[in-house]
């Protein structure tokens with residue numbers, strides 16, 4: 001795979017950047033045409049774009065940037081897909097291939113509980129048992145029919161045995177599985193990544209990754225919307241998509257949110273190169289591209305939580321606060337970022353200081369955002385009971401402990 005096979009994502013000046021800036025109306029989402037002009041804006045117009053995005057963030061969630069204190073639970077790193085940028089996935093027998101046992105899940109969750117964590121993030125490969133008989137054997141040995149049955153049981157275990165709240169990211173889900181998992185977790189997630197289906201052609205980032213077909217991912221997100229399940233999604237930038245694709249991916253998310261009102265968070269995640277991946281020689285998106293993507297996301301979705309992971313923009317991550325994000329995502333004081341293990345999360349005290357240096361207070365949130373809590377609590381049961389105990393009067397995390 002070579003970078004020359006893709007369209008350039010390098011910002012190119014368009015004559016309309018200054019005009020587009022003048023068309024931004026406070027509180028109103030920008031149009032596709034304006035977004036396209038802004039994501040192409042030159043360095044001269046970038047400060048004005050950032051200023052507009054930060055003002056929009058302040059209208060939505062003033063003075064505060066949130067994060068979720070979490071433990072990362074890689075329930076299994078076996079996966080039936082082969083994304084060109086992934087260091088997480090393994091085949092059975094590969095060094096490091098592992099499916100966590102229930103005891104391991106509980107041990108990590110309890111250690112996180114002691115450190116004030118409130119989120120148990122389950123990240124895992126997509127339905128590995130469909131490809132690997134070894135995973136079918138593992139599941140049989142554990143007593144489950146599928147990875148999703150096992151995930152459901154582990155979410156319930158976390159709810160029952162700890163104060164943490166599960167947030168599963170298991171890949172594509174049917175409507176039935178969304179319903180089942182929503183009974184044991186207050187929110188769930190699936191990155192849309194990109195609406196560009198050409199990323200599945202031979203040699204591209206999603207070659208041999210059938211679960212990354214945009215239409216299938218949009219279907220899962222829509223099914224979650226029909227069931228009113230608080231949902232995290234987002235885009236991955238720098239994997240071969242164009243600037244236009246970035247805008248269209250955000251618009252597809254906006255369209256689903258307009259129809260169902262369930263998108264609790266949009267993640268703007270940048271591709272980071274690693275020596276062992278098929279995309280090892282791929283160029284990373286620049287910091288300027290990230291700033292433009294976050295700012296345009298904020299202006300397209302003025303009333304949706306926008307997140308960017310700080311460890312993937314280190315050491316300059318606090319500048320992303322100028323682009324209108326209002327959340328740093330999940331940060332763990334305990335477990336590494338298994339998806340980007342070479343990029344450690346910032347120490348929470350560092351994150352607090354650098355957030356404050358930009359004029360914001362850092363607050364700990366739960367894996368479900370405040371505006372979605374009431375809907376989850378209204379369904380009686382263990383999940384509702386645990387969520388009520390975890391939340392404070394503002395819908396943020398009840399207890400903040402020192403990092």
Ligand code: SF4
Pocket residue numbers: 079080081082083086087088089124125126171209211
């Ligand atoms: S990014 Fe996710 S779906 Fe793709 S190979 Fe890695 S674990 Fe599998």
